[in-house]
Amino acid sequence: MxxxxxxxxxxxxxxxxxxxxxxxxxxxxxxxxxxxxxxxxxxxxxxxxxxxxxxxxxxxxxxxxxxxxxxxxxxxxxxxxxxxxxxxxxxxxxxxxxxxxxxxxxxTVTARRTAAVSLLAARHLARVPHGPLLIVGAGVQGLAHAEAFIHGLGVREVWIASRSSASAEALAAQVRALGAQVRVVADADAAVPHCPLIATCTTASTVALHALPRPDAFVTAVGAFTPTMAELAPGLCQHVARHGGIVVDTSDALHEAGDLLQAGLDVAALPTLGDVVCSHGTAATVRHTGPVLFKSCGWAxxxxxxxxxxxxxxxxxxxxxxxxxxxxx
Incomplete structure (x- = not known):
């Protein structure tokens, strides 16, 4: 030692x-x-x-x-x-x-606990847990989510989209070192139909994803954590609310989930990760068909x-x- x-x-x-x-x-x-x-x-x-x-x-x-x-x-x-x-x-x-x-x-705590929360949510809510995984945003959280899903779910194929091609290639090299196959794409929306797992990990200064997820998709959105921030288009959030299910990390999302608030959704009515975990994934308000969006804002x-x-x-x-x-x- x-x-x-x-x-x-x-x-x-x-x-x-x-x-x-x-x-x-x-x-x-x-x-x-x-x-x-x-x-x-x-x-x-x-x-x-x-x-x-x-x-x-x-x-x-x-x-x-x-x-x-x-x-x-x-x-x-x-x-x-x-x-x-x-x-x-x-x-x-x-x-x-x-x-x-x-x-x-x-x-380090922030990166790992955020990705581990997404991993826990995916364990309960992802219908195709082995991927492929699309990561939108090639920063610290992008790498953390790649590691968490590779080690925790057995993902072996990762797609990466970033506004910075240099950042995307750097993350791709790190993910390949973890043993996964990697594809760097210029258009995150074009990759959405191919990926049942999606993690949006951007700085959330502007919307990063517009395309509607496939019916069996699990989307974890971690980049926006104030009411003024959003990385998912309102139409995407509204589509999942109508055809699938949305889970928030905690009730604090009522004041912090900019993606959902800007989409005009009733955040207070949404189940939390605690509801899902304590019900072993059978929370009544989470549909068993259609895409699932997990909105993470952070919590001490x-x-x-x-x-x-x-x-x-x-x-x-x-x-x-x-x-x-x-x-x-």
Whole structure:
């Protein structure tokens, strides 16, 4: 076993160490367990607008033994600069002692828990879980969803569409390294008829997908998480509402699901992922024919699930994972 870095020995994990403690299937399982845990408390996240169009997100959550807070900056102006749009940390505390146990890399947690939530939804709702998978958007979430669906669903063919051909080719190389066949396409809408799995992972500044999904399609949309953002055309959302089913990640989507709100849909009436998981995929409002759209906006509960899983992994590696002390902050 490689020696831990000085920071890792104090419980501060970089991106690679954070990812290693959040394997895809185990993280999806942990999210499902959290949705059935009555001790989980998740306040509505705070969003503080920043100068130059950025935002600071403050996302706390707790269960009976663990408390965590995620502090994340979202900086759209970083697109194309080489700097990440999402930066920050997840701080994990032991409730019994008050000790900080871990500091996880925030963007890594965000990427992995978001894709793992999509994986969990696909496990319950996708009718053709082996794909092919169409990924719209070739950034961090595009890679995370490729990894999650390849490792968690057995997808072996991935189609990639991006406004940037260079980004698409870079993602294609990463996906090929995972053992999947890859096709880069210039037009996402033209690929829709060929792909029963679709993940839209764009920055959601403009609509990225207009084509109506095939009747057996599962679409997960993760790029828009405010009322003013949308990556799916209103007509697409309305079509799925009429002919298939729409599931949102949590009830917070009532205020955040820009794709659905801009389509004029009654978001409050839609089932949540918790409804689906707790009913074992038989939520009455999810049709068993027609396409399914899973709309993900983000929730601190997903970060709490990641913190719980990472903490269990940490307890299995005591030499590298000593708790942080007050003097090490």
């Amino acid at each position: 490689p020696l831990a870095s000085p920071l890792e020995s104090l419980g501060v994990l970089d991106a690679a160490a954070t990812a290693a403690r959040l394997p895809w299937s185990a993280l999806a399982d942990e999210i499902a367990a959290l949705l059935q845990d009555s001790t989980v408390v998740v306040p509505q996240r705070g969003v503080l607008p920043l100068a130059q169009g950025g935002s600071l997100f403050v996302m706390p959550a707790t269960d009976r033994t663990v408390a965590m807070a995620k502090l994340i900056t979202f900086t759209p102006g970083n697109a194309g600069t080489g700097r990440p749009s999402i930066q920050g940390d997840v701080v994990v505390f032991d409730i019994a002692t008050g000790e900080r146990r871990l500091v996880l890399d925030g963007p 509960g997903w970060d709490l699930a990641a913190a719980r899983l990472a903490l269990r992994h940490a307890s299995q590696a005591p030499a590298a994972m000593k708790p942080l002390t007050a003097t090490s902050a």
